Amino acid sequence: MSDTIEKTVKPAPDATMKPLGKRERTKANNREAILAGATEVFSELGYGATTVRDIIRQTGLASGTFYNYFKSKEEVFEALMDDSMMRIRPRLRAERIRSRTFEEYIHNALRAYFEFLVADQSAHRVMRRNTGALRVRMDTPEVIAGFEEIRTYIEEDIAAGKLRKVDGEYLTAAAIGLAQEIGEKMMLRDNPDPQEAAEFAANLILSGVPGLALKD
The missing domain is CATH 1.10.357.10 (Tetracycline Repressor, domain 2)
Incomplete structure (x- = not known):
């Protein structure tokens, strides 16, 4: 489990890093959208009642996009x-x-x-x-x-x-x-x-x- 998390959690931004390219920006934005959507769903429904489908619905992203970043709630x-x-x-x-x-x-x-x-x-x-x-x-x-x-x-x-x-x-x-x-x-x-x-x-x-x- 921890190996998967290490892959999905990005390090804190560094002011000296080069600007992200279009692909990197899209990936970062998608991940942020998933986390923002999950925040709303977990806050409203609680962890136990929340499903991956609830999170995907909140983000507006395709289910395939979600699974590019996370495998589960x-x-x-x-x-x-x-x-x-x-x-x-x-x-x-x-x-x-x-x-x-x-x-x-x-x-x-x-x-x-x-x-x-x-x-x-x-x-x-x-x-x-x-x-x-x-x-x-x-x-x-x-x-x-x-x-x-x-x-x-x-x-x-x-x-x-x-x-x-x-x-x-x-x-x-x-x-x-x-x-x-x-x-x-x-x-x-x-x-x-x-x-x-x-x-x-x-x-x-x-x-x-x-x-x-x-x-x-």
Whole structure:
């Protein structure tokens, strides 16, 4: 499955790349049309009820064109997850670079994620309507790489003495799960406030870490 996804998910655009030719533009536009159509269908029907035919109907493309890019709705859903991660990872990296302490990084990274949810309503609609599918389809290349990147940051801070000696894998899982759940509740509010949500989540994580310190 992951081999197929790697073929369908394109790397982030590079400003130094040459302009796409007509054929490449058509391929890129078709793929974007499929993902945009799938976003609408998954948001409306949910992953379980959605069929490939529903997605094709939403795009207006021929069925043969769809199958040139994806073999199933599962591949499309995974591509959407990868696409979202590809857009959030640069923001998290930037926050890592500018943060001087672990405390700053946690707060800034959480705020960046919550701001992403507010700014990208289409991504949030898919996540909100398909929480069950999200929980079992988090093994796409970009998602795995993104989570491992966060884990690396945490373990680097532990090694550098910026963070107490805790289980980096567990702390990463806790931080990611907390961000997802609080982000979901934040988006249900009339006026979502990324800063407020980030402060709550960061304080909860940072207040709990001292009690988790591992014994030598």
